[in-house]
Amino acid sequence: MYQVRLLPNNITFTANAQQTVLQAALNAGIAFPNRCQVGVCAMCMCRKQYGEISYKLAPMLTPQEQAQGWIFACQARVESDLVLSLD
Structure with missing residues (x-):
């Protein structure tokens, strides 16, 4: 299990390597922006x-x-502890 921290609100949740960032956030009850x-x-x-x-x-x-660090949370699988910025 890996720990994911969302900035700027410093929200944390856990994820495993089989989950996308978005799946893990939604499973943890986090209101992560998504549509498709x-x-x-x-x-x-x-x-x-x-x-x-x-x-x-x-x-x-x-x-x-x-190169600027942008990711699609709905497709990105967690490979280590992460710090992400939502702004």
Whole structure:
């Protein structure tokens, strides 16, 4: 199990490697922004400040967005403790 912290409100929840960030947040009762849950609407985009994630399929993010730390929480699987920013 890994710990995920959401900034700026400093909300924490746990996730395992089989879950996406979004699944883990919703399972923990966190109101995480989302709509389509398949990486198209971009509602769940957040910025990774720290930690490792992986994707089963390549995300629809530009190389520049990826370099800036943007992730799709609905597609990103947790690989370590994470710190994410929702602003």
